[in-house]
Each structure stands twice: as structure tokens, then as C-alpha cells.
Amino acid sequence: THSSAGRRRVAGLAGSDETGTDAATVAGLLSGAEGPGRDRDGALALDLLVVLDAPQLDVESAAMLVESLPDGARLVLSGDPGVLWSAGPGRVFADLLAARCCPQVVSRVPDPGPIGELVSGIGIGELNQVDAPGKEVVIVPVRDAGEAVHRTVQLVADSVPRAIGVPTEDTQVITPGHGGAAGTRALNTALKERLNPGPGRFGGFDPGDRVAHVPAPGRTTLGRVLRADAEGLHLECDGAPVVVPKEQVEQTVRHAWALTAHQAVGLSWPAAVVVLPGDATAALSRPWVYTAFSRGERHLSVVQGAEQALPRAVAEIPAKARTTRLQTLLRPQVPATP
Structure with missing residues (x-):
């Protein structure tokens, strides 16, 4: 694996x-x-x-x-x-x-249910509307990146736990890139402020922060911050203790309430919130959408600011x-x- x-x-x-x-x-x-x-x-x-x-x-x-x-x-x-x-x-x-x-x-x-039906269609270049009587798939239209960030935080912290029954810690946000007004950096800043506010005394991190540790290019492990001391930042990643020296924290540790689809490949969560800001449409392709939309096992929310770029990517950009x-x-x- x-x-x-x-x-x-x-x-x-x-x-x-x-x-x-x-x-x-x-x-x-x-x-x-x-x-x-x-x-x-x-x-x-x-x-x-x-x-x-x-x-x-x-x-x-x-x-x-x-x-x-x-x-x-x-x-x-x-x-x-x-x-x-x-x-x-x-x-x-x-x-x-x-x-x-x-x-x-x-x-x-195909995976069962509305999410499986949606992802199967994407795999052949079709973005179909699916019946989701249990709110398995929810589309949230937004006008700009600021509204996308606001609605994402609202979904993770309130709407998904209350309406779907999936706890916040079991919900993953996925977005096309790290930069931009609704990239992982902006989303993680907003999510941290709502879910685990703190002074960030050790390289911007506090105990309880959800993080991604990248020990080598292409290798990402997810975990949480336990504490920080003279040794470095103490994490629990995939159930194992990890100590990241202070001088390596900035290069190898990121907040991980929000990830890119590349970081999320091979993983799944009970619920996924996929954010598609208008300034990231160039990154969209059929494999990207297929990967991002299939990360949620029980629920998928799509914060849709890409408008027609989304169906166009699914239909016309195979890879x-x-x-x-x-x-x-x-x-x-x-x-x-x-």
C-alpha cells in the first residue's frame, strides 16, 4: 500500500x-x-x-x-x-x-449510491445530476472565493455534522491548489480559526491541529499535533509518533483540514467537501474531478464557483x-x- x-x-x-x-x-x-x-x-x-x-x-x-x-x-x-x-x-x-x-x-x-453513480459518469466524461434523497451529494453555488471559504467553514463545522451526522474530524476539504484566495492555505487558516484557534507558537501550529507531514516529495502522512518542545514538533501520524525538528517544520508540515486532490489520492473519509474556486479552473481535469469527488464515502458537498469550467473539464480534458x-x-x- x-x-x-x-x-x-x-x-x-x-x-x-x-x-x-x-x-x-x-x-x-x-x-x-x-x-x-x-x-x-x-x-x-x-x-x-x-x-x-x-x-x-x-x-x-x-x-x-x-x-x-x-x-x-x-x-x-x-x-x-x-x-x-x-x-x-x-x-x-x-x-x-x-x-x-x-x-x-x-x-x-461502481461504488453504490448517488456518489458512486456520479463518479462513474465522470469516469466516462459525463457530469450527471443524480438523485440524492439522503443528501449524499449537495451542490453549494458561490459567487467568489471569499464566499467559497465562508461556506466551506460553515459546511465542515456545522452543516455536515448536523444534517448528515458526520463529525467534523471525519470531514475532509479538497481544493485544486495551495495558493489563491480559496486554496489550501486560505482554507486552512479559516478552518483553524474556527475549529482549533490558538497562537501558533511553534511555526504556526498548536496542539490539536490537523496536519500533513511530507517527509519526502510525493509522500504525505496525515496526523495531529501533540505538543512542541526543544526536540521539535511532536505529531501523531497514522497512529505512530513523529518528531519534526524545528528547522524542518516550515518545509515539511502543513495544516491539513484542506488538502489538494493529489494529496488525497488513495485515501477516503466519511464526508468530503470539494471546493472549486473560479481562480483555479485551469487546474481542473477529468482525473482531478474523478479523484476529488470519490474521496467521500457517505457524503459529498461541492462548493461550486467554477461554473461551466467544471462540466467542460469532465467532458473535454481527459488528463x-x-x-x-x-x-x-x-x-x-x-x-x-x-
């Missing part, structure tokens, strides 16, 4: 605990901190490796995994091709599918272009005719 939360979930489904060797994160497996370890030849001591959420694999991680497999081992890559590509370079999963160089099994069972040679290298070569 790509996160400790995913590792715990898989371990639970397999009937084991997270300390076992049958479930690991990609980073933990490659470093040797998790999983079965390596044999005397330096290869991973396994016969079968199944990678979930495989679209998150960038070329470097994918290469390291393949190079670490012993002779005769089998590799299964599982994932939804509709979500955003990896934060790092490449589009490994998409290139493998396009090259058709290995067996493929399609198993697409942001990336330059890669992998598909060409993997595609079976046809012998030249003499």
Missing part, C-alpha cells in the same frame, strides 16, 4: 495485524522496515507482490520494486485508472495498460499531458518485414 492507514486496512482484511509481514507500505518495503525482508541475494523474500493504488507509483519507485523481485516472482498491480497520476514523474500504470504487454483483468464495480517513453519501450515490437 502507499500509506500506513492502507496497510492497517489490508492487514485487517487479511486477518492479521499491522506488525505482520504480509502487508507493508511501498516505502517501508523498499527500506526494509516493513514486509518480509530480503533474501541472501538481496531480493525481496516473497513469491507474490500485490501493489494497491498502483497509479501512485512513479517511475523510480516502480523500477526499485521490479528490480527487487526475485526470479520467478509474480507482480500484480491493482488500481483505478481514472484517478490522478503519481506525484512523481511518469505514468507507469497508464503506460502498462496502454502497452498491453501483460495480462489485464478488468474488475470495475494533463506527461512525456514518457515507457509505453513505447514496453509495447511488443513487430518484426520488420523483409
Whole structure:
């Protein structure tokens, strides 16, 4: 898996605990901190490796995994091709599918309910209205970024807990970017002021703040601030203690009541509030909308300030272009005719 939360979930489904060797994160497996370890030849001591959420694999991680497999081992890559590509370079999963160089099994069972129906339509380029008798999907039109921030705070702190029954701590805000008048920085500032006000004595953070820790590019773990002392900022991320030295806090820790869709890939929450400000329409694409709208398990609120840019992105922008040679290298070569 790509996160400790995913590792715990898989371990639970397999009937084991997270300390076992049958479930690991990609980073933990490659470093040797998790999983079965390596044999005397330096290869991973396994016969079968199944990678979930495989679209998150960038070329470097994918290469390291393949190079670490012993002779005769089998590799299964599982994932939804509709979500955003990896934060790092490449589009490994998409290139493998396009090259058709290995067996493929399609198993697409739409998620149930109005959210599943909405996301399934987005996957084929259609933004449909869906019946949501239980308020599973709610559209909140806004005129500008200031109103978008105000309505988002209102939804997270009051409307969703009261009307839907999902607590504030189980609701995640998702927006296209960090900057702008309704990006993650602006939204997190407003959400902190409402949900956990404080002086922010340690780099802008206080105990109880929801945070995202980015120890390396493309790796994000979510958690909460416990305290701060001479050692640094003490966090609890995915159930494990983390200490971030003071000099690294500004570069590696952000507030996380609001995330970008790239940060939210592979994760889900009981409720999601997706904010689409008018100044971020250039970032929208079908995979972005598909990813963001599918993060809520029970409820999705869409703070809609993008107007017609939203259906246009779903219908006309299938993916942001990336330059890669992998598909060409993997595609079976046809012998030249003499």
C-alpha cells in the first residue's frame, strides 16, 4: 500500500495485524522496515507482490520494486485508472495498460449510491445530476472565493455534522491548489480559526491541529499535533509518533483540514467537501474531478464557483499531458518485414 492507514486496512482484511509481514507500505518495503525482508541475494523474500493504488507509483519507485523481485516472482498491480497520476514523474500504470504487454483483468464495480453513480459518469466524461434523497451529494453555488471559504467553514463545522451526522474530524476539504484566495492555505487558516484557534507558537501550529507531514516529495502522512518542545514538533501520524525538528517544520508540515486532490489520492473519509474556486479552473481535469469527488464515502458537498469550467473539464480534458517513453519501450515490437 502507499500509506500506513492502507496497510492497517489490508492487514485487517487479511486477518492479521499491522506488525505482520504480509502487508507493508511501498516505502517501508523498499527500506526494509516493513514486509518480509530480503533474501541472501538481496531480493525481496516473497513469491507474490500485490501493489494497491498502483497509479501512485512513479517511475523510480516502480523500477526499485521490479528490480527487487526475485526470479520467478509474480507482480500484480491493482488500481483505478481514472484517478490522478503519481506525484512523481511518469505514468507507469497508464503506460502498462496502454502497452498491453501483460495480462489485464478488468474488475470495475461502481461504488453504490448517488456518489458512486456520479463518479462513474465522470469516469466516462459525463457530469450527471443524480438523485440524492439522503443528501449524499449537495451542490453549494458561490459567487467568489471569499464566499467559497465562508461556506466551506460553515459546511465542515456545522452543516455536515448536523444534517448528515458526520463529525467534523471525519470531514475532509479538497481544493485544486495551495495558493489563491480559496486554496489550501486560505482554507486552512479559516478552518483553524474556527475549529482549533490558538497562537501558533511553534511555526504556526498548536496542539490539536490537523496536519500533513511530507517527509519526502510525493509522500504525505496525515496526523495531529501533540505538543512542541526543544526536540521539535511532536505529531501523531497514522497512529505512530513523529518528531519534526524545528528547522524542518516550515518545509515539511502543513495544516491539513484542506488538502489538494493529489494529496488525497488513495485515501477516503466519511464526508468530503470539494471546493472549486473560479481562480483555479485551469487546474481542473477529468482525473482531478474523478479523484476529488470519490474521496467521500457517505457524503459529498461541492462548493461550486467554477461554473461551466467544471462540466467542460469532465467532458473535454481527459488528463494533463506527461512525456514518457515507457509505453513505447514496453509495447511488443513487430518484426520488420523483409
